[in-house]
Each structure stands twice: as C-alpha cells, then as structure tokens.
Amino acid sequence: MKTHDLEIGSTALLDSPVESGSVQPAANSVFRAIIGRWWVAFSASSLFVVSGHLLIKAGLNAATASQYVGFARVVHSVLQVEVIAGLLIYFLGSVCWMIAVAQREISFLYPLSSINYVLVVVTSYVLFSEAVSLQRASGVAVIVLGMALMNRRAGTASA
Amino acid sequence: MNAKLMIWASVALSALAQIFLKHGLSNLQRAIGANRSVLSLGLGVIRQGFVWLWGLCFVAATGLWLLGLQKLDLSYAYPLVAAGYVLVSILSAFFFHERVDRNRWAAVVVISLGVLLIAGS
Numbered sequence: 001m002k003t004h005d006l007e008i009g010s011t012a013l014l015d016s017p018v019e020s021g022s023v024q025p026a027a028n029s030v031f032r033a034i035i036g037r038w039w040v041a042f043s044a045s046s047l048f049v050v051s052g053h054l055l056i057k058a059g060l061n062a063a064t065a066s067q068y069v070g071f072a073r074v075v076h077s078v079l080q081v082e083v084i085a086g087l088l089i090y091f092l093g094s095v096c097w098m099i100a101v102a103q104r105e106i107s108f109l110y111p112l113s114s115i116n117y118v119l120v121v122v123t124s125y126v127l128f129s130e131a132v133s134l135q136r137a138s139g140v141a142v143i144v145l146g147m148a149l150m151n152r153r154a155g156t157a158s159a
Numbered sequence: 160m161n162a163k164l165m166i167w168a169s170v171a172l173s174a175l176a177q178i179f180l181k182h183g184l185s186n187l188q189r190a191i192g193a194n195r196s197v198l199s200l201g202l203g204v205i206r207q208g209f210v211w212l213w214g215l216c217f218v219a220a221t222g223l224w225l226l227g228l229q230k231l232d233l234s235y236a237y238p239l240v241a242a243g244y245v246l247v248s249i250l251s252a253f254f255f256h257e258r259v260d261r262n263r264w265a266a267v268v269v270i271s272l273g274v275l276l277i278a279g280s
Contacts, residue, residue: 056228117241121234132234135279136276136280140273140277143241149263
C-alpha cells in the first residue's frame, strides 16, 4: 500500500460497511454488482463532479441578474436551487470517487481524473460562452500532462 | 476580499482539510484498534478534533469557492483546483514525512506550470 495516498484513510472507513454488509448478503451483492467495478464508480464520479460544478456556476450566473445588492445579493445567489443541487451532486461525485479509490490505486486514478478539467473547461465554453484563450487551454493541457506523471509507472513506460 | 484571492484561499483550505482528515483518521485507526464496529467508528470520528478541523476547513473552502466563483469564469477557477495536488504533496512530505518519489515531484512541477498558465489567463 502506498503511503503517500491521502485518501487511504477514507478508504479504510469504506472497508467497514462493505465487510459488515455480509450480514445482508443480497444487499451486499447488489452493492458489489453496481459499484463493485472501479470504472463504474470512476465514470459516475466524473459525471457528478463535472455536472455539479456546472450546476453551481449556472446558479451563480442566474443570480447575478437579481435585484438584491450587497450582502443580501451574496446570500441570495448562494441559496439558488441550482447551487444547492450542484453541491449535493458534487458531494455524490466525491462519494463515488472514494468508492473507486477503494478498488484501484490512486496513482492509477489520478491521471484519469484529469479528464474532469478538460470536461469542465469545454462545457463552460459551450454552455456559458466563457472566453477560453489559447493560454487557458494550454494551461489545462499542461495540468493533464502533469497528472499523467502521477502514475507510478509513467517513468518506466516512457523510457 | 478579491474574487481570485477567495478561490486561492478555497484551494489552500481544501488542501489543509485533506491533511487534517488524514491525521484525524490515522489517530482514529490507532484509537479504535481492532474494534471496527459502525458504532465505535462513529463515536471515534466524533472524538477526533482533527476530523472537526477538516469539516471546518471544508465548509469555509466551499463558502469561499461560491463567493469567488460569482465573479470568475468556471473555466478559470476550476483548473486552479489542481494546485491542491501540489499543496497536498508538499504538506504531506513536510508533516507526515511521506516519501515523495521523483515522478511525483516532476508531476508537481508540471502541474504548477499549468496552474500558473491558467492564473495568468
């Protein structure tokens, strides 16, 4: 087990319910069938994390057109339905991420999770018409490259 | 507070939260030992001050994120989250004396470059 994986602590917590789930074998096997595959949990996590952030931003954008000013405006924008829903969906994505991490090494999942940066930037360009400059796009590309280096085997694979 | 500063503070607090959570859960593992029932786990978590600190940082980071994001593009703010990997790597090497290999430091340098490109965009 790798020592520098911070999320190991949280997977230790996840182990317990799965083990104690053997008391209810049916529920346990359903659990395993649905989220027992790392790529299901990983894809769900990406989907939820990206759509959560988009929803939050959509809510904040909608609130900028509100009639409130000052602090009332801040409170009003944070209390948008989209913002709350986005936070919940993002939280669900984090849970899925922990389920994926419980099954595969983090050094394997981190490079894959960099797809989230690409998805968020592309979708905010398409949906919110944000101005994505060449510099911003290359920044994302460099981050993806950097995260690919997190794979322990990256050094040997490229040699 | 300026919006960009709020996003940076949110990213830094998230990284700090990870360190607190890791420390709290390691303490918890030592505290409850082999008794891993849901009850002892639940009670153990509540008794860990560092888990509470994690919660506090998490809430503050989320609040700052929402406030900062009001005035910034999502395509600008979201990639800055990647700075979290850099901070967590440095903090865990410093506080937990975790071994960070050469690949990991290379990744940290490259990700930092990407984040700087985004920050200047």
